[in-house]
Amino acid sequence: MADAVVVEARGLGKSYPQAGLPVDVLRGLDLAVRPGEVVAVLGPSGSGKSTLLNLLGLMDEPSAGEVLLYGRPTVGMPTEERALLRGRSVGFVFQFDSLLPEFTALENVMMPARIASSDLSAAEADARELLALLDILPLAERFPQTLSGGERQRTAIARALLNKPGVLLADEPTGNLDRRNGEAVFSKMRDLAGTLGVAVLLATHNEYASRFATRMVHLSDGRIQEAS
Ligand SMILES: Nc1ncnc2c1ncn2[C@@H]1O[C@H](COP(=O)(O)OP(=O)(O)OP(=O)(O)O)[C@@H](O)[C@H]1O
Numbered sequence: 001m002a003d004a005v006v007v008e009a010r011g012l013g014k015s016y017p018q019a020g021l022p023v024d025v026l027r028g029l030d031l032a033v034r035p036g037e038v039v040a041v042l043g044p045s046g047s048g049k050s051t052l053l054n055l056l057g058l059m060d061e062p063s064a065g066e067v068l069l070y071g072r073p074t075v076g077m078p079t080e081e082r083a084l085l086r087g088r089s090v091g092f093v094f095q096f097d098s099l100l101p102e103f104t105a106l107e108n109v110m111m112p113a114r115i116a117s118s119d120l121s122a123a124e125a126d127a128r129e130l131l132a133l134l135d136i137l138p139l140a141e142r143f144p145q146t147l148s149g150g151e152r153q154r155t156a157i158a159r160a161l162l163n164k165p166g167v168l169l170a171d172e173p174t175g176n177l178d179r180r181n182g183e184a185v186f187s188k189m190r191d192l193a194g195t196l197g198v199a200v201l202l203a204t205h206n207e208y209a210s211r212f213a214t215r216m217v218h219l220s221d222g223r224i225q226e227a228s
């Protein structure tokens with residue numbers, strides 16, 4: 001199973017209407033990500049990185065092609081089934097962390113379990129384990145406004161992993177951090193991909209992501225150009 005594909009784009013196309021005319025952002029893009037991989041998607045602003053992540057995370061529907069999760073086609077899937085599959089399989093981290101200010105770091109990490117009304121004591125144990133893996137367990141009882149940007153982003157990563165998703169999608173997770181904190185976040189993602197076997201796909205402008213990614217791909221002309 002080592003090379004089982006977790007998330008895959010096949011011939012993925014996306015166009016948006018701009019000034020009344022459709023503009024092709026993605027044009028027949030192919031990409032497959034396996035457990036333990038950390039794939040960094042690089043590309044200029046507007047090249048379609050966020051569009052790609054949103055499609056792979058089932059947040060949006062493609063104009064053409066297919067998104068497969070665990071080999072299962074998802075296009076045309078009923079909304080509820082999509083939402084369920086997304087909740088179980090995909091974790092998201094964004095550029096600006098979206099922690100809830102009135103909850104502690106631990107409570108924020110446990111939020112997906114609260115929303116799903118799952119067993120809270122099991123969720124707390126999992127949340128503490130993730131905080132420990134991210135080296136922020138001592139900060140569990142702190143509120144977001146007392147944490148640094150890097151600590152908040154690591155909390156957001158822990159939250160994204162609580163439901164044990166197979167895929168972690170991160171859109172500019174270090175865009176708001178200085179280099180030292182950015183490297184710490186990338187390094188933790190790399191560790192987690194290895195220890196938890198998560199498939200990580202991150203969009204970034206930061207060239208130093210290359211030191212932490214297992215694979216770099218460039219998005220241009222709506223397709224992936226693989227780089228060594
Ligand atoms: N909902 C939308 N409606 C119309 N156009 C859109 C929409 N979302 C994205 N676009 C356009 O699609 C193109 C790709 O946008 P996208 O956000 O995917 O780029 P990006 O590579 O993530 O850029 P950045 O590095 O600035 O985040 C842009 O030209 C953008 O204006």
Ligand SMILES: [Mg+2]
Pocket residue numbers: 049050051171203
């Ligand atoms: Mg973007």
